[in-house]
Structure formats: C-alpha cells, structure tokens
Amino acid sequence: MTVADAVFYILAVIAIVSGWRVFRTDSMVRASFLLLLSFIAVGAIMLLLGAEYLGIALFFMMAVEMMVMALFMVMFMMNPAGLNPMNMVHQPRVAIGAGVAVFLVLAAVALFAQFPRNSAPSALDPVRSLGRELLGDSMLIFESAGVALLATMIGVVVLSGAGGRFGASDVGSRPPGLTPDAAPAGPPEQEEAASGGGHHGH
C-alpha cells in the first residue's frame, strides 16, 4: 500500500463518517460544516485522482455554499444550536432501505464493471483542456449556463429582496392563514383595515 492509498482510505472514512454525522448532530451549524468536511474529503480524493482543478474548485464552492446554507438553516430552524436534543431523521425505515439499495447497486458497479485501464497522459493539463472545451464544442452549453444563472439571479432578487425601486415588496400581499379559514398570518396591515377591504383587488 502506498502513501496515496493510505491517504485515500483515510479521506474516504472521513467523508463517510462526517456525512453520517450530519444526520446525528443537533446543531444546524455543525451539520452544515460536517457536510462541508465531507465535501472537502471528497475534493481531496479528486485531487488524488489528478483532477487538480475540480478538487480545489470543490473546496472553494462548498465553503461558500455551506456557509450560506448555515446562515439559512440557523434562520429557519427552531432551536438552531440543538440545545434541546431533537430527532433530525424522518421516515428512517424508507431512508435506510433506499440507502442500502443504492449502496448495493453502486458497490456492484464498482466491483463488477469493467473500467478502462488507460491512465491519463502525463502531459495532460486538465485546466487547459477544460478551457479549450469551454471555448470549443461546449460553448453553447457554457453560454446557456450564463443565461440560466442570470435567471437564477433575477429569481433570487425577486423572491428575497424585501425592498426595491417600487417600495417594499410585501405591500399588497397578505400571507395565508396558519389554519384553514383563519385570519391572515403576519402583522395586520393598517391601510387595508382602514379601507375595509379584504382580499379584493389583489
């Protein structure tokens, strides 16, 4: 066994154990960053496989993404730090069944499939070939990704921006009631009460 093999096994264990701990910890922040740790271990395995750009890009992307996820998870969850223990697992039987099944299929693929044995040419520069691909055959895909990301950005701004050029974004909208037939949730809007109007006109 070489050093690389040993490092691979250690990283694999880290990836799996931290992935499992995500579901066993009560703290939202810990859960987010355990997932980050799992991704970092996977990214390091990608580095071992010679994917120098993708591995490090994974660190980069996941650090930012998990950070933002932690912000939102803390904001959304009651008891975000898990001060009172809670059960983070829903429908465990189905989940375990699905997990085992997927594991068996993937393990079977790993064991029985015939993988090509030719290793990457030593002169290959993955970043450069990725760049050529972006400017060559995949240009259309690349530019469509740009449009998709633009749509994402606009969607984000529309959905989450509280105020804009035209005033507060919640003006004229009322959230639904918490139970059927209940009064709208959220603070009562005074100008609506004054005009005697209910939901008309919206």
Add this chain to the structure above:
Amino acid sequence: MGTDLLLPVVVLFAVLVAGVYLVQVFDGIVASALSGIPARDHWLAPLRRGAWLWLQQDITTEHPDALNWRLAPMVYFTLAALGMAVIPWAGQVVAADLSTGIVLWGSVEALATVVIFLHGWSANAVFPLLGAYRYVALGLSYILISMFVLIGVALPAESLKITYVVLSQQELWNVVRQPLGLPLFLIVGLGIAFWGPLNFADSADLAGGTAAEVSGPHRLLWTVARSAMLVAFSAVAAATFLGGWLGPWLPGLVWMVLKMLLVLAALLLLGRVLARPAPERFLTFAWVVLLPLAFLDLVWAGLEAL
C-alpha cells in the same frame, strides 16, 4: 525528493514564524509613531505579550461549542500555512507547485470565512456572535473581488500556477501592468485578516467581537493566526503583483522577503490610519464600487494581454 520537499517547507515555516513576529513588531512601531507614545522596546514587546498570554488562564464560555471553539483558530492558522504552500520562494523553491495555485488561494479565502464565523458562533455569547455574522457578509463579498483580480494576473501568465505568474512578470511587474489590481487586492488582504479598517469580526464597538470572550493561549493562537494570514496574504501579493523572487543582484528569496515586508508595511500602516466603516456601508461599497472596479481591472488585464 528529500531536499526538493524539505527546503521549501523549511523556508515556508521560517518565513511564517518570522513574519508573524515582524507583523507584531511593525504594528507596534506604527502604533507608537502614530500615537506619539514611545514604547519601551518594540522588538521584545511581542514576546513579552506572548509570554503573558501563554501563562494566562484559558476560560471557555458557559456552554460553548467546545470542539469548534478549539478548532477554529487552529484551522485558521493552518489555512494561512496552506496558502503559503503554493508560493514560490525562489525559482525552484516551492512546496507545492500546483497547477491551480491561484484557485487554492481562493479557497483559502472562502474557508477562512467559515472558520471566522465558527469562531464567533461557537462562543455562544452576544458580541462574538454579532462579529461572526458581520464578518460573513463582508468575507463573502471579498471573495469575488479577489477572484477577478487574481484571474487578471493569470491572463498574461496563461496559467493558474503562481510560478508562471511570477515568470510572466519578467519584463514588467503586474503592479504596473494592471494598476487597479494591487490596491483592490490589498483591500481583500485587510479583509480576510480582519485588520484595521476592515476589522469587522473583532471590532472595538463589539468589545473585541469574536475574540471578546477569549483569553490565554487561545487568544495567543488567534492573534498569531491573524498575523499569519496577513503574512500569507503578503506572500501572495508579492508573488502575483511585485514579481516574486525576480530582481537583480540579490538572491531570489531575499527579493521575495523584501517585497513581502513592503506589502506588510503598507497593510499595517493602512490598518491604523483608516476608520472602520459601518459594515452595511462597506458591503454596499464593495458590491457597487469595488466589484465594478475589479471587473474593469480584468478587462484591462485582458486587453493588455492580447
């Protein structure tokens, strides 16, 4: 293989340790020059302060996230060291000459945001928590600026490898070729080490922010790690904008260290003469002014490289 690996690693840690010490010394000199209060001995002061912190009791808070509380400063320090691993100290002396060195530095910045947040969060106290959330907003904003600026220096080098970035500056340093780059990058540097005007995590209005509840060796490590991040940043700035080891007469390593010291001196001076803006104000400034400027820098670099 032995010496190929040993020499750069030894140089790296020597520069890191000496750099951390020098940051503290320089900062003391700048502070007493600006305040007009002569300090007793600039060169011994950091050691004395360190000895005091080393001997002091290390208190935790009532119910901290104990693991992350311990881990955050350690990882922050490690990130600084990893950032320096891709820096060429002289022609062949580089610990890990990754073909994606610039991306690695980017991910150091991103992970530093996570670590600083964790440090503030795990104390479970009001001021550290405010400092942590404040830093996240700003830390995320620096990342984009840093990416634009560093992609700018990668264009003429035709590579993401920092060694090639240095070699591409043989005729002209990037600081001249891309005049907007270094000033923008210095702002990023002050930001990720939360130093001086961009000290949003450990600021004075939060009674020390994420470090408000920290004492003893823990505080010593946090201070060292911040200084180490500043040192690592100055190494990246020296390599990408000031031509790294290139220079006449002197050996490459000496040039590199001199340029790092120059960047450090600039950062430490800036750190003590500028006021900390309200975080919200700076966030808007970063996105509305600095980001377009970084974009402009990239366009400039692109046109210049063709």
Add this chain to the structure above:
Amino acid sequence: MDLLALLIVAVIALLMAWLLQRPSLRRPPLAPYPQRAPFLGGGTVDSHAWSRFHVRYYPMTLLLIAFEMEMMFMYPWAVVYVEEGIKALAEMGMFLAILSVGIVYGWRERVFRWQ
C-alpha cells in the same frame, strides 16, 4: 508530490497551532460559573446567544452563489485566453455581459443594502 507537500504543511501547521494552545494531557477543570459568564460590562444575558439570527443580507448571499458559480468557469478560461485570443475575449465578454445584467438588476433593486 505536490499533494504530499500540501499534506505535510497542513500537518505541521495543525501541530504548531495545537501546541500553541498549551495543551495538557489531563483535561483542565472547568472554570467556575461566574468566570464563564459572558461579558456584558457587568450586565447579564436573558438567554443563550444561539438563536434564529435575522441577518439582513439574504439576497446578497444568494446572488453571490450564482455569481461565484459563474466565476468558476473563468479560471479555465483564463488559462487559454491568450492562445485563443479574440474568440475567448468575445465569448467571455458575452458571458460576463449576461451576468452583469443580474448584478445591475440586483443593484437597482437595492439588494446590496442590508435590509
């Protein structure tokens, strides 16, 4: 080789940082409660500080993720930029122009202010 160096640097740095915290083999006793109370200038807290923290920059973070995703395409692009020349400039110019629309829109809708 490069990766081994990274590993070695990381291990040494972690070790240094660990030693700097003056680790002891025996777990030190916890400080008494009043010593661990959070600092508030003599005041007291009503609750744990961990809470559903209402930050004011949600749109900024989401916009950042979209923009950053796009920036990851730029690293490979930067490497081949000079050899591909005008084509690379035009393509990336178009790509960035599309995304700048997003940023300008966000700016017009004031998402870069905290809410």
Add this chain to the structure above:
Amino acid sequence: MSWLQRMAGEAPVPVYVARGIDASHDDLAALALDANIELVATPRHAAVLLVVGTVPAKFHDGLRRLHDQMPRPATTLWYRSRPLPEFDAPHTLSKTDRLAPTLTDLYRTLYGRTPQPVLLPDRPPAPWRGLGDYGQGGEGMMGGTPYGRPMAMTDDDLRDGLQLDALGFTLGPFFGPWAPGLLMHMSLQGDVVQRVSVQSPPFPQAPPTVFGAALRGAVPIADLELARARSHLFGLAHSLETAGLRSLALRTLAHAARLRPGVDIGLMRGWLRRCGLFASVPPGCGQLTRTQAIRIGGTAARAAGQPMDARLEDPAYRRLGFSVIVQDAGDCRARWRQWLGEIEQSLALADRAAGENVYTDQTEVVETPRGRWRRGAGIADASAVLEELLPGMEWSEAMATIASLDVAAGEPGEGGEP
C-alpha cells in the same frame, strides 16, 4: 519565578477600568497615554481590574461579575474607591501620580500571589443538571433552561413581519464604550437594535472645576475655553476609539493634555477628515429631532441647528466677538464637526482672552461642554433620548451614535456649588 513569568511581567499592564461616580477623565486620559499601561475592552483581556471612584451598592453585583470574568492570575486596584467587603487585603490608592506605577507594581508581582477567588456563587444561572429527557435541562424544542439558560424566544421585528428570535441582555454599567453607570436593557434581532430601555442613567458627571468656579465668581475666559476644548477632544478621542482608530485616539488625547491657547489644530482637522471617521457612518445616522436636540442641549443641540449657548448671555464673550457655531444636520457627522469647530473656536477665544486678560462677566449661568448650567440647578440627564434614538439602528451605528452624544447629567462636583 520562572524566566517566562519575568518576561510576562515586563509587558504593558492590561487594565480593564470600571468607572464609578466621579471617575475623572483626566486621570483616565493620563493612564491611556502611559506607555506601560494598555486599557483593554473586556476583562477577558485584562490582568488588573481598576475600579475608579465610588460604585453604588446596586452595581456591586455587576462589579463582582467583572471581577470574576477575569482570567487568572489577576488582581484588583481600588482607586479612590471603597473596596467590596469580600476583599481581605485590598489594594487601594488615592494619589493620582502613583496610579500608573502602582498598577505596574501590582502586575509585576502578579505571579507570586494567590489570586482572589471568584466572588459570586459557583452556580449555573438556572438549575439544569438532570432535568429534561437528556439531563440537559430543557424539554421539547424551545422549553426549559438547557445548560442553565433559557433559549432566545421569538419576537416582533421592526423591519419585516418575520418573527425570528430576539436576543435580550442588559449591558452596563461598566461597559467601556458607554458613559459609566449607564445600564440599558437591549433587544436585538440580528444586529439591529429593536428595543432599548434605560435601567439606570449614567452617573452624573461633574463639569471641569473651572465651570463650577464660573458660577461663584469671575474666572479667566481662557481657562474656561481651554477646559471646553479639552473636554471636546476627549469626546472625539472616544469616537475615534469606537471607530477602531486607537492610535489616533491616543494622539487626540495627547493633544488634549498639552493644549494651550491659540494652538492651531488644522493638522488634526486634516487627518480627521482623511482617516474617514466622517465617512464611516451613513449620513443621517443618529439624527436628533428638534425636541430631542433641545432636551440634550449643548453641542448636540447646536449640531442640530439650535443656537443655544449660554455664552451669548455673557457680555465679556460678546466683547470678544463670540458667535455661535451651528450645524444643521443633527446627526453623528454633524456632532463630530461641531466638536471640531468648537475646539477651534475655543482655542481662538482662549488666545484672544488670554492676551486681553478677559474674565467672565456673568455668574448666573455658564455654558459647560455638556450644556447650559444655571446656578443652583444641575444639568438634567437625557439618557431617555437613547430609548427613542437607537431602535432600528444597526449595532455599529448605534455605538457610533452613543459615542457622539453626551447624555449624562451634570452635577456640581466637589466645591462646585456655592
């Protein structure tokens, strides 16, 4: 004593100052300017707790908390203050000139002594061990007191209908960035202040003695104006410190220490503008309404466009050609500008008055740095204005606003009143 301990003992003394009633600005400024002393922001960073002035009985527990929070080894020095009864052999001091040397001596000999044990009972803030399903003290999602504290609860938010958790705490009375004695209960959503209630106003501050003397008889205007300029410089230094510019704050304090009539502070005005203090807060931050401005009085009122100044009623000032400086914005920036403008004006007035040896000509009323002071009356406390002003502000803006406002009551100091 090991060599490491000897070395640690050579470091500047990290001091946390708990200011009581009649803590003198001048003493603290001298301490800040001493190269052997470092004033720190939290007791966690301190080795010596310096208690200055009398601490009323209701704040003794707050003081005990500060004392207990210091990492050991630590010690306490009582300067013109009565030690708490728990201390068997307290270090006390009343001589001003011995303050820095005593602190240094105490610090140098820190490692030899047994540290003072904690003063408050070693109990969790609420009982929790063994309660609840997992012994962590809580029950359900948000119930109980897990690990000794209740959890933050939902509350309204000023910005939107989103009801997330509010953080509540009382801050003070020894919080460094505030006036001593000010104790406020604050409620925060994220970093935005939602509610503020002043539990205890700041300790009354005696104006510099020369102002008290001015109510008893004629005093040289030069002295009066120098004292005013010095007081405003202290205010500016405090704002600089809050903005993270400690070195420049110390430089300002050094200016204040060697103030003479007619000194030109143009240089200082220059670097104040360049350092970005004014740009650090948004325009309109901490803007006072007309009523609030009048209620606080003094420079805050003049910075909000109210030409209120008792010096107008003094014929001697009129002869010197005094005219009131006013700003119209009434926000933090305006107050800082006002301070700067009044410092320049005071120094010019002092120069003229010293040359012509002019004395005050009015003993009914005097304009102190804090505001108008009529004989027989004090200056009213205005800390209630903070309750109206701070809600809705982001934390750093709130702190900048507090630093730019002086709301403490003014009371005659020793021998101030006839």
